[in-house]
Amino acid sequence: MKKDIDWSSLTFSYQKTDKRYVANFTNGAWDEGGLIDDDMIVMSEDAGVLQYAQTVFEGLKAYTTKDGRIVTFRPDLNADRLIDSAKRLEIPPFPKDRFIESIRQVVAANADWVPPYGTGASLYLRPYIFGINPVIGVKPADDYQYRVFATPVGPYFKGGVKPIRVKISDFDRAAPRGTGNIKAGLNYAMSLHAIVTAHNEGFAENIYLDPATRTKIEETGGANILLVDQDGNLVVPKSDSILPSITRRSLVYVGEHYLGLKVTEREVLLSEIFEGKFKECGLCGTAAVISPVGSINDHGNEFAFASGMEEMGPVLTKLRATLTGIQEGTVEAPEGWIYEIC
């Protein structure tokens, strides 16, 4: 039986659910793992994750399609990305088939927590791996824990999609040849001061520039950037330090194959924005799919997109509707995109 929850008034916050998946890496191998009830973790005061932030994570959603199936969206790409992230931080990768199986088990065991179709809510899944044994000299941990928990979250946009104001950050997110292209907790720790500063100044998000030249736009703290040029085609900033968003890669495919857009992935100069080369701008990620950007502020110099501050522009609206249709089962999905749990 579904939990007694007012699904559409849920926010994006943690709520403990019934089951989580845990596997431990000890003596050089992952154990067989399984579902447990206990949401608490007991570890050494000197655990590697606590001292040197040795942890990587993923984020994806389970939700109910129009015809009542519980599914997740392209979990194989989350599995691949977690492997890439783990390798970069000297964490033993969690095998891809086991990752997908752990997602299946957590969602199936918490099926009563999966919001019904039409509420806009979903069951957010958080897989992560962290160093758990005592580490005092700087080196990788020997032992690790892989865990997946689930928490129901509300619709990203309550009461309609409103464009946001963003600023160009004075802080940098990711160095060239650094860790910007992996999903590491440390990338978020160092963004917290920047986002609190932006919020205090009245902005919803930070756009980070490339640290080497500070002339090119990269992404925000937790979402990739999409632009629509004056011909109505899609332009996506390219850089080795941008996190490879699964939503962005999916939207690029949808733009090309479903909507017939020309898609260009290239370096994008901040000056091009202020020259008016683009008429729509959006941020993309699992949470919102696309959230529209109404204006970008660079040290008091503000550029307002033609799409305005009232609604998302037409190209991004069509892109978003097509991808959410694919996810919800009302638009035919490319082979392998929808992973059915039950």
Ligand SMILES: *Cc1c(COP(=O)(O)O)cnc(C)c1O
């Ligand atoms: C997770 C993340 C994204 C979005 O990725 P999705 O796979 O689309 O959810 C974008 N940027 C950063 C920095 C991220 O950590």
